[in-house]
Every structure is written in structure tokens, then in C-alpha cells.
Amino acid sequence: MAKKKQPANKQNAKAAKKAKAAAKVEKKETKKIKSSKEEDSDDDLEGILDKFRREWESSHTVTEETVASPPSRRANATLTACPSGNHLWCIGGEYMSSDGKAYFYNDVYRYTPEKNEWRKYSSPECPGPRSAHAVVASPQSGGLLFLFGGEFSSPSQTSFHHYRDFWSFSIATHEWTRIDNGGGGGGGGGRGKGKNVMPSARSGCRMAMYKHHVVLFGGFHDVGIRTTYLQDLWLFDTQEYRWHQVTFPPTTRVPSARSGFSFLPHTHGLILHGGYTKEYPSSVGVKGKPNKSKMVQGIGKALDDTYLLSFSEGLTNAHRMSADPLHPTFTKIKIPASANNTPTPTRSGCTMSFWPRASSSTSSTASAGGAGIGVLFGGVSDREIDEERMESVFWDELWGLRVDSSGIGGLGASGRWVRMGLKVSKKKKKGGGNANAKRDDGGTIALNQGNEADPDDPLLTVPHARYNAMLAILKNTLYILAGIYELGSHEYTLDDFHAINLDKMDGYTCLWKGEVVDEILARVKEREGGGGGDSSSDEDNDDDEDGDGDTDSESGDDSEDEGEDGDEGQGEEDEGATPTENISNTPQPGESLAAFYARTREHWAQRVLQNNDGTIGGAGSADLKPASGGGKMIRRDGFSMAEERYLEYKPTLEGIERILREAGLDDEDIKRGAGAGSVGPGGIVGGGLGGTVSRNRR
Structure with a gap:
């Protein structure tokens, strides 16, 4: 029996030996596969990194092209002087087509005066299309443009939204960088650390630089039938990359809520002037009847007050009006008003540009204390004739506002307006003086004694009257781009580009004529030829005797111009739709x-x-x-x-x-x-x- 069991034991031993060998082979194969997988993993990691690099380069690739003309027709864009003093930057804007559609832009254009050249820059990583945003230039990091806010709507304007994003544009690399919403308050002026510590969504605000701080004030917010105007003050520290809101004691005087104002640098801080707001009374009407239209739409009001925003870091506690580390204080500036030395009537749509090197040797543009002046062009003044009609005057004047630097930290400062008129040649003065006459478009021409226009008269170079023109000053030259003009029930977005040397004041140079002004002049001639004429009264002409304004009365029954093609902002509704x-x-x-x-x-x-x-x-x-x-x-x-x-x-x-x-x-x-x-x-x-x-x- 034992002999019979021996083969079985031998067979079991062989089987165990074979199983052991198979396990050894399997272990070796497993190790080999594992090693292969690790090598594949390393290859995948390199592939992932390469893919990430290519995607990053694609999203940060900046395309640059030279264009033959200024930016396409647009309004409510920004025109900003480069901190280096060599270029102008135009960003964003909107355009209302003849069919009533709204188009918004996010492109970036650069103008080089020495070459009279426009270049367009675009990149995948950039702010969304918008208008009525705010941009301010800073010299840090080779030059930066900070952008905040703005608005965007669908083409039919049935949905409308405001932005609250904040971006920086590098002038050196032409790349956009979005600045996150995070940040904390500082010095008791903020609202604590955490996300969304930044200004609310808005349009029409203004920003200016004070040392290494971006200062933002005001604006408006409107996603319904009522516009809310703002009067909050924010500071962004460009070193710590933080926003915080400045808080003032309840009894402290601050400018009223507004948008579209001028915000300019000054020796002791910043100058805030003018702007626009709306009032919503409970009822406005005649004979005790409420005017529901005014209750819903509000009553627009152009502002003409001026404030100095000073920062009193080095002052004693007696002069400090805020718990903020910079101790900002608003001081109202007194500006003597007179018919001949003030831009009257009050106008809106005329944001000023800052001229830092105003020549003290030029009497018409003298700068007190080297503080520079704000330069204003154009604007519009509105006056209600009755509840159904409004008269608007569009201006082509050039004014300068300067604020002196007297007082501790600018306290007690005063300002004055200076009319910046064009210089008339000595030869013309010897000829016996010139009388101003109206151009077809409402501007002015100078007539000699024989009532013939002198082709060399600098007044003939004055750009057409307008409001919301984009202004920027570079090396003592003021640049004026586009703007808006209204004729009857039609609104035109202009497309011309002009410049004037503020030191010489010997006339404007037309850098790009465009086509829209000629359309306006042709329409004016049609109105006059058809007997319609401008609805300006003799009294209106007396108010405009200097020839600097173009008066137009707007009403709901301007049938002569109604429904014609090629006009701005008056698109027809879809057939059968209200x-x-x-x-x-x-x-x-x-x-x-x-x-x-x-x-x-x-x-x-x-x-x-x-x-x-x-x-x-x-x-x-x-x-x-x-x-x-x-x-x-x-x-x-x-x-x-x-x-x-x-x-x-x-x-x-x-x-x-x-x-x-x-x-x-x-x-x-x-x-x-x-x-x-x-x-x-x-x-x-x-x-x-x-x-x-x-x-x-x-």
C-alpha cells in the first residue's frame, strides 16, 4: 500500500513546484507591467504639462494689427493717455445701428501721434464687451491701465446689465489680467476681509490715481426703469491689491450722487467737477395733474459744482475728517460765476481731460502753482419748453478750469474758468475785426468786412458741436475723438478725430474727417431748404451769440425726419410688434x-x-x-x-x-x-x- 502512495506524493510535489514556478513568473510579469505603467505615467505627465503650456500660450497670445482709420463708430468708450507720454489708448464702447440694434465692443486700440497710426490689439483673455466703464493709467510696472465696471446689453436692449469686474492692462506686454474680488478693508475704512470687498456693479463712475491708489467715486446702476446714482468713495491699493471703501461721519459734506463727472489730479489730491443725475419726484405736472412720464423716467439734471478731494496723511487730528489712513476730505471749491467767464448754461456730457503742463506764460491757460488745468470741450444743455418738448443746445467751446493750491492741504482753495479761444492773426486784427456768423451746422465762422469767409480763419477748423466726446491730452496736444450729436428726433454717433496744440491755440487739425458730420450738414440743409429750419427762436440765437452752440428743439412730431434711413438710435420695431x-x-x-x-x-x-x-x-x-x-x-x-x-x-x-x-x-x-x-x-x-x-x- 505504501508503494502505491509514493507516486501520488511525487505527483503532488511536482504540482507544488510547478505552481511555485508559475507564481514566480506571474510576479515577474506583474512587476514588468507595473514598471511599464510607471513609465507611461511619466509620459502622460509630460504630455499634460505640454498641453497645459500650449493652452496657456493660446489664451495669452496677443494679436496686433495696423488699421487704416480710428476705431469704428462708437460712443461711451474711453480714450486714455499713456503714462509714457507716447500713445493714446481707446478701449470698448457701443454703437447704435440704424435698425435700433446695440453693439458693444471690447477691443483695444493704440494711437501713435508721431506716425498718425492706429493699431488694434486683441487676446482671448480680456474684459467682456462694454461701454460707460472707467479707465485710469498708472506708471507702475512699465505702465498699466486699470479698468472697472461698465454696462452691456443684448442687441435689442431688452436685457441690460452692469459689470463689477476689475482688470489691468499691461502697456509693455499688451496682456489683460483680471484682478480677483478678494481683499480686505484697511484702517477701519473697509468692510472686512473676504470675497466681494469691492465696488458694486455700475456704469458712469470715474477713477483717478493718487500716489499708488486708484480712487473711484460715483456712477449709476440701472437694470429697470429707475436709475440709482451713487456717491460712494473707494480706494484700491496697487501695492497690496486690495479695495476698501472710505466711510465718512454722517455730518461730513460729500458730493451728491452723480455720474459722468470730471475727476482730475491736483497738487493736494483730486478735483471732482460736474456730472449728471436724475430726480424722481412723486408728481410733476401742470394743473395739479401728475406727469407719469417724469415720475418714471425722472428729471435729468446737469451739475456744475466743484470739490477738492484732499488726502491729509501728514496733518494733525484737527484737520482729519475720516478714520481712513489717507484721511480723505471733500472741500467745496468756490468758483465765481459770470456770463462771459463761465461755461453757461450748465452742460453735461463734457468730461474734462487733465493738462499737467499748462504754460504759465499763456494768459488764457495760465496754471496757478503748477497745478495744471482741466480742459473741457463741447457738452449739451437741455431745457424743457413744456411737458412734451425739450430744447437742447450742443456746444463746440473749449474751456479750462484751474484750482489754486493755497491753504493747508488745499483747504480754502478757489478756482476759476478760463475761456480758451483760438488766436486771431495780427493781419486779421488790422483788417478791422470780424463778426461771428452761424455756420450751417450751428458752429461759427468769422466774416471780414466784405462778409466773405476767410479760408485761413482758425474758427473754420473748430469741430462740430457734440457731447460725450472722448478727450485726452498728450504732450500739450488735446485730442478729440467722436461724440454724439442730435438733430430733431435722430441721434448721430460721430466718427471724426481732431487735435489742437494747447500752447499755440492757432486752430484745430482734422486727423480723420469721417462721414457722419457731412451727413448732419446735408440734413440741416434739407431742413432749411424744405422750410422746416431749426426751431430756434431769436432769443435762443441771442443766448448763442458767441456762436459756440447749436440749438435744436426736440418734440414728438418731427415728421420731416421721421423714419429716414442712416440715422442713429432710431431703429424700427418688428412688424406688428409694440x-x-x-x-x-x-x-x-x-x-x-x-x-x-x-x-x-x-x-x-x-x-x-x-x-x-x-x-x-x-x-x-x-x-x-x-x-x-x-x-x-x-x-x-x-x-x-x-x-x-x-x-x-x-x-x-x-x-x-x-x-x-x-x-x-x-x-x-x-x-x-x-x-x-x-x-x-x-x-x-x-x-x-x-x-x-x-x-x-x-
Whole structure:
């Protein structure tokens, strides 16, 4: 029996030996596979890094091209002098096409005066399209342009949003860098550390540099039918990269809420002048009847007050008005007013540019204490004729504002205006003096004794009257780009470009004529030839006897110009659609289909009734039933119509929501914008001329 078991034991031993050998081979193979995987992992890591590098380079690649002309027609862009003193930078803007569509831009242009050359820069990493933003230049890091805020709307202007993002543009590399919202307050003036410690979303604010701080004030916010103007003061430390808000004691005087003002550097801080705001009275009307239009749209008001914002770091506690480390203080500046030495009447749309090297040897532009002066061109003055008509005067004057440097830290300073007129040659003076006469476009020409215009007269070089022109001063030369002009019920975005040497004041140089001014002149001649003429009275001409303003009366029945092609901001509505349909019944960013239908169901109910020849109830009626059916059919068909419109707009809404998220708005901000039922800035779509105020008066 034992002999029979021996082969089995031998067989088991062989099997164990074979299993051991197989395990050894398997272990070796496993080790080999593991080693191979590690090598593959190393290869993958290198591939990932290479892919990351290529994606980064792609997102930071800056394209540069030379263009043959200034930026395309646009308004509410920024024109900023380079800290190096060699270039001008134009960023963003908007354009209203003849069909009433709004187009916003985010491109960057650079102008080189020595070459009379424009270059365009673009990169994937950049701010979204916008207008009415703020830009300020800083010399640090080879030159930076800081950008904040602005506004953006859909082409039909049925949805409208403000930005609150903050960017820096490197003049050396032409690259944009977004500055995160984080940061903390400092010195008791902030609101604590954490995210979103920065100014709220807004347009029309202004920024200026004080040492290494970006100073921001004011602006407006409007996603509905009411515009909210702001008066908060913020400081951004460019060394610590932090925002904080300055707080003042309740009894401290600060400028009223406003936008579109001038914010200029001064020896003792910054000068704040003018601007625009709106008042919303409970009722405005005649014979005790409320004027609902004014209650909703507000009454626009141009401001002409001036403040010195001083920073008293080195002063004693007796002079300190704030707990902030910089101790900012607003002091109202007294400026003597007179008919001949003040830009009257008060005007808006004329933000000044700072001239730091104003020559003290030139009497018309003398600078006290080397403080420099603010230079103003153009603007618009509005005056209500009655509740239905408004008269607007557009200016082509050049003024200088200077504030002296007397007093401790600028306290007790005073200022004055200086009319910056063109110089007349000695030969012309010997000829016996010239009388001013009106040009066809409302400007001025100088007539000699024989009433013939002198082709060499510098007054003939004055740019057309306008407001919201973009100004910048570089090496004693003022540059004037584009602007807005209104004629009757039409609004024109200008496209010309001019320059004037402020030291010589011997005439303007037209760097780019454009085409729009010729269109305006042709329209003026048509009006005069047709017997319509300008609706300016003799009294208006007396007010404009210096020939510096172009007067136009706007009303709702300017039938001569109504509906013609090629004019700005007056697009036609879709056939069969009312303004209310286009505005109130369009989906908003962040709005769900259910919320959209709930907001607009009355409209769709009436559409269903119209399609079925039913009985139409009044607006807001709770019982809308057609003659041939019940309310269930109305709700079903109405929802289908709303869904169709919602899906039609969905791709556009998704694009807008993406831009808004990139601008720093979260989902709640976007939903709040939708809940406000936005109808365009200021409640006016496409400008709203003809008895109302243009959306550009902000």
C-alpha cells in the first residue's frame, strides 16, 4: 500500500513546484507591467504639462494689427493717455445701428501721434464687451491701465446689465489680467476681509490715481426703469491689491450722487467737477395733474459744482475728517460765476481731460502753482419748453478750469474758468475785426468786412458741436475723438478725430474727417431748404451769440425726419410688434421658462384671443375667455407661445449669462436682474429722443 502512495506524493510535489514556478513568473510579469505603467505615467505627465503650456500660450497670445482709420463708430468708450507720454489708448464702447440694434465692443486700440497710426490689439483673455466703464493709467510696472465696471446689453436692449469686474492692462506686454474680488478693508475704512470687498456693479463712475491708489467715486446702476446714482468713495491699493471703501461721519459734506463727472489730479489730491443725475419726484405736472412720464423716467439734471478731494496723511487730528489712513476730505471749491467767464448754461456730457503742463506764460491757460488745468470741450444743455418738448443746445467751446493750491492741504482753495479761444492773426486784427456768423451746422465762422469767409480763419477748423466726446491730452496736444450729436428726433454717433496744440491755440487739425458730420450738414440743409429750419427762436440765437452752440428743439412730431434711413438710435420695431412686446415679453438672463411665463402670461393670453377672434379683456384682467372656449385653452396655447419665444432666445441668453459670470456676477445677481424686469437703461430703449432724454445723458 505504501508503494502505491509514493507516486501520488511525487505527483503532488511536482504540482507544488510547478505552481511555485508559475507564481514566480506571474510576479515577474506583474512587476514588468507595473514598471511599464510607471513609465507611461511619466509620459502622460509630460504630455499634460505640454498641453497645459500650449493652452496657456493660446489664451495669452496677443494679436496686433495696423488699421487704416480710428476705431469704428462708437460712443461711451474711453480714450486714455499713456503714462509714457507716447500713445493714446481707446478701449470698448457701443454703437447704435440704424435698425435700433446695440453693439458693444471690447477691443483695444493704440494711437501713435508721431506716425498718425492706429493699431488694434486683441487676446482671448480680456474684459467682456462694454461701454460707460472707467479707465485710469498708472506708471507702475512699465505702465498699466486699470479698468472697472461698465454696462452691456443684448442687441435689442431688452436685457441690460452692469459689470463689477476689475482688470489691468499691461502697456509693455499688451496682456489683460483680471484682478480677483478678494481683499480686505484697511484702517477701519473697509468692510472686512473676504470675497466681494469691492465696488458694486455700475456704469458712469470715474477713477483717478493718487500716489499708488486708484480712487473711484460715483456712477449709476440701472437694470429697470429707475436709475440709482451713487456717491460712494473707494480706494484700491496697487501695492497690496486690495479695495476698501472710505466711510465718512454722517455730518461730513460729500458730493451728491452723480455720474459722468470730471475727476482730475491736483497738487493736494483730486478735483471732482460736474456730472449728471436724475430726480424722481412723486408728481410733476401742470394743473395739479401728475406727469407719469417724469415720475418714471425722472428729471435729468446737469451739475456744475466743484470739490477738492484732499488726502491729509501728514496733518494733525484737527484737520482729519475720516478714520481712513489717507484721511480723505471733500472741500467745496468756490468758483465765481459770470456770463462771459463761465461755461453757461450748465452742460453735461463734457468730461474734462487733465493738462499737467499748462504754460504759465499763456494768459488764457495760465496754471496757478503748477497745478495744471482741466480742459473741457463741447457738452449739451437741455431745457424743457413744456411737458412734451425739450430744447437742447450742443456746444463746440473749449474751456479750462484751474484750482489754486493755497491753504493747508488745499483747504480754502478757489478756482476759476478760463475761456480758451483760438488766436486771431495780427493781419486779421488790422483788417478791422470780424463778426461771428452761424455756420450751417450751428458752429461759427468769422466774416471780414466784405462778409466773405476767410479760408485761413482758425474758427473754420473748430469741430462740430457734440457731447460725450472722448478727450485726452498728450504732450500739450488735446485730442478729440467722436461724440454724439442730435438733430430733431435722430441721434448721430460721430466718427471724426481732431487735435489742437494747447500752447499755440492757432486752430484745430482734422486727423480723420469721417462721414457722419457731412451727413448732419446735408440734413440741416434739407431742413432749411424744405422750410422746416431749426426751431430756434431769436432769443435762443441771442443766448448763442458767441456762436459756440447749436440749438435744436426736440418734440414728438418731427415728421420731416421721421423714419429716414442712416440715422442713429432710431431703429424700427418688428412688424406688428409694440415697444411693450419687445421689452416686457422677452426672456431675461437667469429667468426660467416657468418664471418667464408667469411674468408674461397676460400678454400670451391676449395673443391667443387675437388669434381666435375672441373677446379681449383689459390689461391685468383676471377673466380672459374667448367666445368659443375656456380659460384652459388660453393657458395651454399661451404657454406654447411663451415656450416658443423662450427657446428662440435661449442661445442668446446663454451667451449673455456666460459674459455676466465672467464679469463677476453670480447666479443670484443674474436672477435679480431678471426679476427687475429690465427694459433698457433708464427705461428708454434706443435713445428715446423726441421729447424725452437720450440714454446717453447719464
